[in-house]
């Protein structure tokens with residue numbers, strides 16, 4: 001059996017929506033973009049949404065709109081997809097990493113204040129795997145130190161912390177969602193910035209569109225901007241997908257629950273740690289399903305074994321500070337952020353998508369069980385395979 005890691009859920013309606021755009025006059029900056037932006041803002045409960053070409057470009061313009069400039073420092077997590085930290089570097093600011101907390105792998109509020117210096121301007125907080133960070137506590141810390149909060153909610157469309165949707169202005173000055181094909185909904189490539197701040201909205205709109213002014217003429221450029229626009233075909237696909245988001249979230253919840261059941265015996269045996277959901281999470285929009293092997297088990301050997309048996313899987317995440325470019329440029333090495341590094345050494349993202357079948361999940365669980373049993377028999381994976 002072959003089980004992919006992820007697979008987009010594209011319907012006949014989705015295809016019709018894209019083809020509909022192709023039959024009309026607007027392929028860019030048309031009505032679908034505006035409609036999609038409003039729909040995403042409604043999801044997050046914010047006043048404004050700004051469609052962009054990717055989650056990464058969204059983070060870039062969000063930071064610029066808050067006035068982050070070279071020499072500033074932005075506190076963030078080393079346990080994320082690399083884009084969350086790279087976006088800080090694009091502005092010329094310095095990402096200052098603080099470690100995550102060990103239960104959900106989100107930025108640890110207890111460690112944030114140790115990272116604050118006179119140059120700190122913002123906290124860029126990530127909701128890892130769709131699980132919200134402690135957004136209210138992050139907000140409180142930011143207020144105490146007069147810092148802005150950028151929420152990288154690229155993995156968390158539809159999740160809620162204490163009844164407040166991820167991306168909401170209650171916790172974040174500006175937040176970003178992403179719609180790459182492995183996310184909860186997809187536009188192919190695409191993202192959306194959300195905010196309650198009219199000035200941030202105006203700046204993001206200008207920055208994604210070559211620095212054009214709001215009322216300006218097409219060839220007037222008020223500031224250094226970018227082409228980070230989201231085209232009409234993508235926006236139409238996103239709108240169509242968004243109509244099924246509740247259904248997607250429910251399907252992913254069922255898939256996660258089935259994994260919890262199937263894998264519980266492996267956790268009870270002490271071989272695995274399953275994802276934990278904090279009680280403050282009033283709605284969880286699962287992005288990926290990541291398990292962590294117990295320390296003596298050789299995670300990389302398990303990855304190889306799963307792949308050999310047709311189960312696509314991935315280490316999630318390799319810590320950002322240990323990526324070759326960050327080591328080279330900033331001189332990071334192992335030991336800097338122990339919780340992040342332990343999570344990075346032991347995590348395995350298992351196949352996870354709306355339409356995975358029970359049979360496929362059973363195969364994944366059984367394959368994993370057999371590999372872990374072999375490893376523990378060999379004495380914690382130190383034996384030869």
Ligand SMILES: *Cc1c(COP(=O)(O)O)cnc(C)c1O
Pocket residue numbers: 054055056057080081083084126152154155178179180190191
């Ligand atoms: C997906 C993702 C992004 C943005 O990704 P794009 O591919 O640029 O859309 C940013 N941060 C995190 C944590 C992500 O998972």
